[in-house]
Amino acid sequence: KQEVTQIPAALSVPEGENLVLNCSFTDSAIYNLQWFRQDPGKGLTSLLLIQSSQREQTSGRLNASLDKSSGRSTLYIAASQPGDSATYLCAVRRRQGAQKLVFGQGTRLTINP
Amino acid sequence: EADIYQTPRYLVIGTGKKITLECSQTMGHDKMYWYQQDPGMELHLIHYSYGVNSTEKGDLSSESTVSRIRTEHFPLTLESARPSHTSQYLCASSAGTSGSLYEQYFGPGTRLTVT
Numbered sequence: 001k002q003e004v005t006q007i008p009a010a011l012s013v014p015e016g017e018n019l020v021l022n023c024s025f026t027d028s029a030i031y032n033l034q035w036f037r038q039d040p041g042k043g044l045t046s047l048l049l050i051q052s053s054q055r056e057q058t059s060g061r062l063n064a065s066l067d068k069s070s071g072r073s074t075l076y077i078a079a080s081q082p083g084d085s086a087t088y089l090c091a092v093r094r095r096q097g098a099q100k101l102v103f104g105q106g107t108r109l110t111i112n113p
Numbered sequence: 114e115a116d117i118y119q120t121p122r123y124l125v126i127g128t129g130k131k132i133t134l135e136c137s138q139t140m141g142h143d144k145m146y147w148y149q150q151d152p153g154m155e156l157h158l159i160h161y162s163y164g165v166n167s168t169e170k171g172d173l174s175s176e177s178t179v180s181r182i183r184t185e186h187f188p189l190t191l192e193s194a195r196p197s198h199t200s201q202y203l204c205a206s207s208a209g210t211s212g213s214l215y216e217q218y219f220g221p222g223t224r225l226t227v228t
Binding site: 046 | 153161171172201203205215216217218222224
């Protein structure tokens with residue numbers, strides 16, 4: 001059974017810092033991995049989707065890497081801003097069959113001005 | 114930005130009431146999903162649909178039911194709400210083809226409180 005873990009559960013950093021959020025999964029047989037952002041009381045916004053055959057994806061100040069063999073992904077946020085404060089979730093999609101996502105618990109990020 | 118809508122956004126009801134949470138998408142997606150999320154916890158899939166007249170139970174057992182009569186509409190119903198149903202319910206959809214990478218788009222969620 002696939003399990004997804006995100007560490008740390010919460011992170012607070014000063015504005016302007018570069019930071020890394022971690023995601024690990026137990027079954028390396030994934031189709032792809034998706035990073036989401038969730039603001040309090042809101043739905044999820046997709047940030048990056050990285051295929052199992054890819055090593056990384058970039059969008060603006062965000063960079064996601066994937067090491068499938070070790071079951072790890074990282075989300076790198078450059079030059080953090082207060083508007084980046086949110087909960088960041090990673091989710092993996094199985095290789096075969098249904099396109100169901102398995103989510104981690106998320107990392108609650110606070111950027112202090 | 115994805116076009117997926119949920120109503121109501123917030124709902125407070127008494128125990129024993131029947132409720133329906135609405136979810137609609139205008140993207141023509143075949144696949145639709147319902148997730149349940151308790152505060153500070155991960156999302157758990159409770160129902161999904163591959164298309165019209167197709168519904169399946171998800172990984173987390175739920176007393177709710179769903180229907181898929183139209184492509185764009187995937188309502189979730191609780192016949193008799195209980196305090197244990199208090200949670201946030203998130204609807205999602207995906208194109209469901211390998212070319213789309215099965216990327217899921219989420220609605221804003223419905224926060225349900227049962228008193």
